[in-house]
Amino acid sequence: MFKTVIGLEIHAQLSTPTKAFCSCPADTFGDTENTAICPVCTGQPGTIPVLGEETVRLSVMSALALNCQVSEISCFDRKNYFYPDLPKGYQITQYFRPLARNGFIEVRVGNGRKSHIRINRIHIEEDAGKTIHEGASSISASGKQGGTLVDLNRCGIPLVEIVTEPDITSSREARLAMESIRDILRYIGVCTGDMEKGALRCDANISVINTRNGQSSNRVEVKNINSFRFVEKALDYEYKRITQAMKDGKEVVKETRTWDLASKTTITMRKKEEESDYRYFPEPDLPPLRITGSYLEEVKKMLPELPDEKIDRFMRDYALPEHDAVVLVSDKELSGFFEETVKVTQRPKEVSNWLTGDLLRILKERDMTVGQSELVPDHIVDLLRLLDSRTISISVAKEIFSECVRLGKMPSNIVEEKGLQQVDDEEEIESAIRQAMKDNPKAVDQYRAGKKAVLSYFIGAVMRRTKGRADPAVAGSVARRLLEDD
Numbered sequence: 063m064f065k066t067v068i069g070l071e072i073h074a075q076l077s078t079p080t081k082a083f084c085s086c087p088a089d090t091f092g093d094t095e096n097t098a099i100c101p102v103c104t105g106q107p108g109t110i111p112v113l114g115e116e117t118v119r120l121s122v123m124s125a126l127a128l129n130c131q132v133s134e135i136s137c138f139d140r141k142n143y144f145y146p147d148l149p150k151g152y153q154i155t156q157y158f159r160p161l162a163r164n165g166f167i168e169v170r171v172g173n174g175r176k177s178h179i180r181i182n183r184i185h186i187e188e189d190a191g192k193t194i195h196e197g198a199s200s201i202s203a204s205g206k207q208g209g210t211l212v213d214l215n216r217c218g219i220p221l222v223e224i225v226t227e228p229d230i231t232s233s234r235e236a237r238l239a240m241e242s243i244r245d246i247l248r249y250i251g252v253c254t255g256d257m258e259k260g261a262l263r264c265d266a267n268i269s270v271i272n273t274r275n276g277q278s279s280n281r282v283e284v285k286n287i288n289s290f291r292f293v294e295k296a297l298d299y300e301y302k303r304i305t306q307a308m309k310d311g312k313e314v315v316k317e318t319r320t321w322d323l324a325s326k327t328t329i330t331m332r333k334k335e336e337e338s339d340y341r342y343f344p345e346p347d348l349p350p351l352r353i354t355g356s357y358l359e360e361v362k363k364m365l366p367e368l369p370d371e372k373i374d375r376f377m378r379d380y381a382l383p384e385h386d387a388v389v390l391v392s393d394k395e396l397s398g399f400f401e402e403t404v405k406v407t408q409r410p411k412e413v414s415n416w417l418t419g420d421l422l423r424i425l426k427e428r429d430m431t432v433g434q435s436e437l438v439p440d441h442i443v444d445l446l447r448l449l450d451s452r453t454i455s456i457s458v459a460k461e462i463f464s465e466c467v468r469l470g471k472m473p474s475n476i477v478e479e480k481g482l483q484q485v486d487d488e489e490e491i492e493s494a495i496r497q498a499m500k501d502n503p504k505a506v507d508q509y510r511a512g513k514k515a516v517l518s519y520f521i522g523a524v525m526r527r528t529k530g531r532a533d534p535a536v537a538g539s540v541a542r543r544l545l546e547d548d
């Protein structure tokens with residue numbers, strides 16, 4: 063038997079207007095290379111970093127939302143290493159005295175169960191730039207083939223690094239923990255959580271213990287994972303690789319690996335460096351950061367209701383199943399829309415069905431958010447009313463709903479314009495069935511010979527003739543009557 067031990071280090075980009083230590087813009091995604099830079103963030107001699115206020119506020123908010131104890135005094139340090147995208151030759155971080163410690167999150171693992179994952183520390187640090195490896199087919203300015211370019215736009219962008227304890231016991235739980243941290247940071251507005259734009263990424267540490275003999279493998283780190291799916295896949299792959307090595311009596315090398323998209327495996331990046339390799343020492347250009355009690359209180363007041371509390375409240379106050387509550391709450395805007403609509407209709411489960419089913423599907427197809435759509439709560443109120451009065455059938459309701467989302471028209475207006483009122487005129491249904499019987503006498507014979515499933519053919523024919531406006535139950539009973547009588 064093998065037991066998995068996983069810890070995560072999550073890097074989240076803070077949504078500040080400026081970089082951590084200069085006044086360059088922090089939102090540089092899509093900008094031309096090396097345009098959002100200045101002497102400070104490119105580390106030119108004689109420049110002095112100045113800590114931005116928003117960087118402090120957003121990182122303190124993150125710490126509070128993750129139930130951490132915020133240190134009264136925290137300090138900045140230099141993490142030294144050489145890399146072309148790091149012009150200073152060091153990264154400013156908080157090593158010896160981090161901003162906050164000893165937090166936790168409660169991760170929902172399904173069936174109402176929560177798993178308690180401790181957070182070791184949260185610290186502030188700056189991001190590095192980016193190297194762009196040109197293919198061999200490109201020609202550089204000097205006429206050479208290929209080469210590497212450097213983009214320093216990301217240098218100095220403020221990050222919080224969130225380090226969990228190794229409390230995670232499966233790849234799925236690692237994914238859920240990462241999602242849950244992303245949701246929390248998005249809720250409190252400190253990070254967009256946009257992984258495609260590099261606003262959130264994660265390193266995962268994994269080791270495996272053989273429970274029979276107590277032997278533990280070395281720890282392997284998978285670096286720079288930028289998708290929830292990949293964190294799960296990379297850890298699954300590592301678990302298999304490590305347990306196989308242990309079974310074969312081979313040593314698991316302590317190293318840093320990376321998820322390779324093409325081969326769907328992890329590959330060696332480098333042998334794991336020791337912390338001492340970075341020669342950390344205090345950053346002499348930045349004074350210690352002091353967080354007073356009154357400042358903490360002020361920031362606490364800015365914290366909105368957090369996702370976990372909201373899920374509990376949705377289950378309690380609206381009697382929603384956990385799954386509905388989790389889906390609604392995972393999108394703050396959607397959960398707000400849900401509450402607004404329920405205020406008017408008082409029918410939470412039906413509203414939730416429309417939002418978590420049809421709405422999310424349409425939004426996904428059109429790659430938009432609920433706020434970008436044309437849907438307003440009144441549309442759903444109107445739609446439910448039309449269904450209650452049996453003015454429209456459920457299939458027509460679905461069609462109308464999609465138009466509300468796209469065009470913002472009132473359902474009753476769409477019904478009026480297009481004449482979509484439900485056909486409960488039995489005569490019209492009857493004539494549709496008689497026509498179908500005439501068109502397909504074989505089906506009639508089959509039904510009369512006892513093949514009752516053929517009934518659905520006649521219901522379908524009615525729905526086609528009435529363009530989905532007939533009530534299928536009525537169509538069924540009329541068809542049965544005609545087929546059995548005549």
Ligand SMILES: [Zn+2]
Nearest residue numbers: 084086100103
């Ligand atoms: Zn700058």
